[in-house]
Amino acid sequence: MADPRPANEHLLELPGGAVLAYAEAGNPASPDVVMFFHGVFGVGSIKRIAPIFEDNNAHFINPTLPGWGESSPVPADAAYHTYLYEAVTHLITxxxxxxEHLRLYxxxxxxxxxxxxxxYGAPxxxxPLGRHIAGLLLLAPFSPxxxxxxFSQCLTWPNYLMIGTPARFVPFNLVARLGRWMLKSKVDTREHAEGFIREFAFTKMTPEEQEACERWKAAKGIEDGDEVKELADGVYRSVRNTWEGFMTVPSVFQSGWGGYSxxxxxxxxSKPVLIVITHRDWETKKMGEWLGSQLKNAHVRYEEGGHVASMFVMDDIWSDFMTRVAAQAPSA
Incomplete structure (x- = not known):
């Protein structure tokens, strides 16, 4: 029996027959649309909404990226960035x-x-919906x-092989194929995915991170262990049907990003940009600092901890982001 789909997850048929999965919450009639894109081994999922969005009655949309979860992969004859423009436009509209009054975060x-x-950088x-972008929030970002x-000097050896210079030259996508072979048994069940996430994100936390995690769980009413199960569920569902999203990660990184510089x-x-990096996630820390030096209207915010540490202070990050955007919004 197939797993039931989460209550707030929907499937949208795109022109041409492809499917885009997405989760949504909040007020769909609001002109304020917050769109969040997940990372590797993730799906569009909304467990809870930050108070600032509840107060502002905003609409929250989390798409599942192409080739992950229930979303169709990008067609072989389509450029990744072009497919994104069309899919996101169709989803929003x-x-x-x-x-006319859309504000896109x-x-x-x-x-x-x-x-x-x-x-953000699309022509x-x-x-065309790019004209309505009000701001950009980047958590643990990658640079183009x-x-x-x-770029390659910012990466560990495994990630250098996966998305660095070798990704352009190793034939038959062998590095991604090897990665899939190594990881498949770690995420093929929810139980295995829990062990994977626990090892990757939680066992290496500093005492300060652990304290922040406990404060976050207490504030949100999250039972012990549920924080791992929530993340593991997304990991499991992301590759339950196909590994196509994972297999295209190297080519996406090396795709030119639609000319974005x-x-x-x-x-x-040059709408407001908030870049959030953590001191112990040194790969994205270096790339985030570089982005902060390049983007004309960016602010870099530092947090303690590793790759997922921002999750424990996301309410404050969202509030910071929205406040910065509002401060620079044009007068009516």
Whole structure:
């Protein structure tokens, strides 16, 4: 028997027959649309909404990226960035057909920051909804390798092989195939995924991170162990049907991101950006600092801890982000 779909997850048929899965919460009639893009081994999922969005009556949408979970992969004859422009446009306009007063807040975590940056820097003639972007939030971000000359120097050896220079030259996508072979048995059941997430994100936490985690669980009413189960559920569902999303990670990183180059964005594309990096996640820390030096309207915020530490203070991060965007919003 197939697992039941989460109550707030929906499947949208795109032109051409592809399917885009997404989760949503909040007020679908609101002109304030917050769109968050997940990382590797993730799906679009909304467990809870930050108080600032409840107060503002915003609409929250988390798409599942192409090739992950229930979302169709990008067709072989389509460029990744072009498919994104079309899929996200269709998703937003299917829910918000009147886009005149739309305010779009883009956000992403880890690999999802690639997608968020592609949309943020998209030419308006190819992604007209880009004119409605109010701000960009990047959590543990990746920088574009075609623009960041020291990109590969920011990576561990495994990630260098996966998404660095070798990704362009190793034939038959062998590195991704090897990665799939090594990881498949770690995420093929929810129980295995829990062990994977616990080892990756929780067993290496410092005492300060553990304290922050406990405060977050107490504030949100999360029972011990449920924080691991929530993340593990997304990991399991992300590759339950197909590994196509994982297999395309190297090519997406090396795809040119639709020509996006942070330093070359014009004033119209320089909406407020908040970059959140953590001191112990040194790969994305280096790339986040580089992005902060290149984007014209960016602020870098530092948090203690590792790759998932921002999760424990997300309510404050969202509030910080929205406050910065509001402060720079044009007068009515």
């Amino acid at each position: 299917s829910i918000h057909p009147d886009t 883009l956000a992403g975590g880890s690999f999802g920051t690639v997608v968020a940056q592609i949309l 308006y003639d190819q992604f 390798p075609h623009a960041h000359k020291q 942070p330093a070359d964005l014009d004033e119209q594309h």
